[in-house]
Amino acid sequence: NAGVTQTPKFRVLKTGQSMTLLCAQDMNHEYMYWYRQDPGMGLRLIHYSVGEGTTAKGEVPDGYNVSRLKKQNFLLGLESAAPSQTSVYFCASRRGQADQETQYFGPGTRLLVL
Amino acid sequence: GQNIDQPTEMTATEGAIVQINCTYQTSGFNGLFWYQQHAGEAPTFLSYNVLDGLEEKGRFSSFLSRSKGYSYLLLKELQMKDSASYLCAVINSNYQLIWGAGTKLIIKP
Numbered sequence: 001n002a003g004v005t006q007t008p009k010f011r012v013l014k015t016g017q018s019m020t021l022l023c024a025q026d027m028n029h030e031y032m033y034w035y036r037q038d039p040g041m042g043l044r045l046i047h048y049s050v051g052e053g054t055t056a057k058g059e060v061p062d063g064y065n066v067s068r069l070k071k072q073n074f075l076l077g078l079e080s081a082a083p084s085q086t087s088v089y090f091c092a093s094r095r096g097q098a099d100q101e102t103q104y105f106g107p108g109t110r111l112l113v114l
Numbered sequence: 115g116q117n118i119d120q121p122t123e124m125t126a127t128e129g130a131i132v133q134i135n136c137t138y139q140t141s142g143f144n145g146l147f148w149y150q151q152h153a154g155e156a157p158t159f160l161s162y163n164v165l166d167g168l169e170e171k172g173r174f175s176s177f178l179s180r181s182k183g184y185s186y187l188l189l190k191e192l193q194m195k196d197s198a199s200y201l202c203a204v205i206n207s208n209y210q211l212i213w214g215a216g217t218k219l220i221i222k223p
Contacts, residue, residue: 042118042201042213043157090156097209100145100164105156 002026004106006091012112013081021076021109023091031094032074033058033103034066036087043090049074050097081113116140118214120202125220126192134187134200134217142207148176148187149201151216157201160187189219197221 007022023032030051035043045058047066055066063085065077074093078085088110092103118138126132138146145164149157163169163178163185175188187200199216206212 040122040215042215043203044213045210100162102147102159102162103211105158107156108154 004091004093004104006089006106006109008109009107010110012114013078014114015082017081019078019081019111021078021089021091021111023074023076023093023106024072025074025091025093025104026072027093027095027104028071029093029095029104030071031097032068033092033094034064034074034076035090035092036060036085037090037108038087046076046089078111081111083113085111086113087111116206116212118202118204118212120200120214120217122215123218123220125222126189128192128194128221128223130192131188131190132192132219134189134219136185136187136202136214138183138185138202138204138212138214140204140206140212143180143183144205144207144209146176146178146185146205147201147203147211148185149203151199151201153198160200192221194221194223 004025033048034046044060049055049068052071067075088108091106094103148160151157161176168177173190178185199218201216202214204212
């Protein structure tokens, strides 16, 4: 069981470039999330998915798009990267909607936009 | 608005006890999580509270008072490996998880 994995671990982009971050989970979880974490701030939800083929906006969705074509994968796209998107991105998954269900996090992707 | 407040940083001595507080103001309440996050790593689950009172798990305990919008994480017999950030998160009435900025705990020998 690999749990939640993220690809790549680290990336440097120039302003205006695009890229896709991949999150994969092998726990058959329904719910998946993309967060960004910046110094001095809490985790902020970008987009999330409650099942295959579904996506929804979180707290800070602008500049990002997502897709959940397969249950195990959740992709985060940056269409035109900006320096403000320099951050650490975490993917998380959750088995179901019961409150006590914990989120399991991937190791993170560190993105630097120059 | 919704916010969760935690101290930014705390320092404690190896072998001692430390209490990390979390106060929250959210639109509704459906539970509170504590996570541990070591530098450069992902958050990992520590505890979940939905009813008032103390939940004990080995060296770690978590307390909740819903009427006061308050929780704390108690760490006993501190070890150097406990140096990490501790994140408080609340599930609101829309079943969204609202995260605090985290408390960085520094353990000194």
